Amino acid sequence: MKLTVLGAGREVGKSAVLMESRNSRILMDYGVKIRPEPPEYAPLPPEKPDAVVISHAHLDHSGALPRLYGKWKLPAYMTDVTLNLTQLLIEDSIKIAKKEGYKMPFSEVELAKAVKQTNTINYGQPFKAGNLNCSLFDAGHIPGSASVLVKGDKNLLYTGDIHNEPTSLLRGARLPKGVDVLVTESTYAGRNRVPREKEEEKLIESVEEVIAEGETALIPAFAVGRAQEVLLLLEKYAKYIALDGMAKKATGIVSSHGHRIKDAKKLQGVLDKIMWVRSEKGRAAAMKNRPIILSSAGMLSGGPIISYLRRIADDKEARIMFTGYLVEDSPGWGVLNNKVYNNEGEKFDINCRVEQYELSAHASREGLMRIIEETNPSQVVCVHGDSCEQFAKEIRKTGREAFAPANGETIEL
Template sequence: MTLNLKHHGAITGVTGSCHELTIGNQGILVDCGLFQGSDSQGRASASELAIEFPIDHIQALVVTHVHIDHVGRIPYLLAAGFEGPILCSEPSARLLPAMLEDALKIGFTRDHELIERVLGLISERTRAIPYNQWQPVFEDGDTALSIRLQRAGHILGSAYVECDARSGNARERIVFSGDLGAPGTPLIPSPEPPQACDRLILESTYGDRDHEHRDDRRHQLRTVIEQALDDGGTVLIPAFSLGRTQELLYELETLFHDNHGEPWRDLEIVVDSPLAANFTDLYRQLKPFWDEEALERVHAGRHPLSFEQLTVIDTHEDHVRAVDYLNDTGRPCVVLAGSGMCDGGRIVNYLKAMLGQPRNDVVFVGYQAEGTPGRDILRYGPRGGWVELDDERYTINAGIHQLSGFSAHAGRSDLLRFVNGIHPAPKEIRLVHGDPPAKEALASQLRDQTSARVTIPSR
């Protein structure tokens, strides 16, 4: 079978996911995401984000989940003339417009009419497909491709993609992992490995390490907040507006439910992001896709994503006021704001105002890509170094913490369990979506544990 795999992104790092599967003369793309941090190599303007590879033969775009590094280039794909459907899970179809509207406003254009047109086009093209059901994508003579989405446990709506390729009598099963979640991610059922697969395209973000257990991480979050608030001040948590914010709210609701002393009695949680608030609303509407534990809480009368200590800040004026107020008063407060890697968004204003004072703390809960301010704060902050934000240096006297157990990504053991659960074992595993050391470490483990040919594609 003339089957071809190409990787247009997430090769040198973890962003810009875009993979192509071609059988004969037709193909699909899996994800079409933005590059961030040093992956972007200065690619920021519209012309530099334009799709630079041929797409005439692409019949469909399959979206694994709606994080911006997996969907952010969809407007550019449409601009390049892509006319096929956008296939994704039902929750992803609900979440996609909100994510792209935000991305369009920031990076694409300020022209509201154009934004509306692009969003209209994306809605028209989006086809929600149920989990665990085969869907034909194309058939051309004796060549055909069907796909099936399975839960990936990463964020609500996330999926890995099973592809059934047929050419004459030859058949091949290809699986794209997308981003795999860690077991025990709040609100979301854990991923199960695929039944069978000939080739696996596997993410490797944490291919070289494991996360702490989920109970530990809740305990860690509690400890870090209690310590941080001992001297007053603000705890800043840079968080992706989609996924991580809702997970954190879920864990914070648990902590409020279980703890009634200081600082919990008077503590306020602020979500300073209209986008995160919007996604939190959508998460609430998508309850049928929550896991059992979350639904049990709902039945018990609890509100995992909308508790009384939670305040949402919407307008820019209120945001500016909140930064000033918290900075002036030192009132204990936990602020969740994006972006998760501190390379933009409202978190930057908090950091500028608060990094200089030891009573404040920054708690990282997610991966910080090379070249982002988040990575620099994490690296240089604990030694009293500085970080550059909007071309200015800010000295870091605030406490800096990292909670690895909050990753929305599978750790090394989870990835190995996923692969070892596939029978018969894949013949080839391609590692993508990871920094080089993570990929190398995972490759060597996989070579030890499986019979698969493990490769690290460079294009």
């Protein structure tokens, strides 16, 4: 069995891992690195894969998928909601590229081919990729996210992005037994994380203060996963919330696939009470009537959230509440660390309060170690992290073989 890391080797972004076993080649994920712009793409595999499996819809795992279909015809496998969300996010990335004037290695034509070649798979449903038997397991990261079990010369589990604790939206990861090789994400392998429950409590307290004081809170949120989770966390305050941006479409998709989340009825109850903003006039009404504005983009890289940001920038009592990771030098990172919004030629000071709550959808360092213990592999391959090499060293202390390949590196297992 051979593994070639085409992307996300000792870094976060453009995930792509090629597995070769029993004369079959399976590509697991094929993503982009969003920042800095223009995006960086994982290189094409040296030969045509027999299949590609997409773990989840986030663009750093799915965003280069159409590129394969400019060169080859091959089957793709993913869950139903992942297909719908991937299509939404890639369509948006094509629009952004056209608007900002940079060239992409594919178009709507290749995206349509990819969608046509995709087979949707349920968790636990066996399927064949090349000569290899595969199945998907709930990864607990975002709706529809999956870890990929491939039975070849050895049984290999590719975690994708994984979160093994339940949240308001998801049940948490489900792991298979009998794993020989674990290819694990390592996002939080190098640092400890604040307990999630405390971050959720602090966010709710801040929202309660905003409502009591009659002020405004702007919550930038990733359209897929985070927006729906925050809506559920703030269920009690649904009548105070306005939802805007691509988060609206993503929430509609997630809601229509209720079997992929923990409590579809509860989410629908929230959606029936919130305000759905559909125009600039609606934005003005939302600012007047709804103190909590939830909108994408989560890193303030664009979208309708900027319209709200301009409105509250000089209001010292208003709040911006980030709910997740901010890439260094992203517009959101600048707002949090420098109190300045600077993007696409627009720059202004931020005089309102800025807060951050770490509602990560990735396993903590301790959670990653639990995943290793539970799956009990003899070999571990660390990808998708800035501390992969250090994490591999720690894993070796437990008596397992561990690797942290760089991009372009092939390892024999």
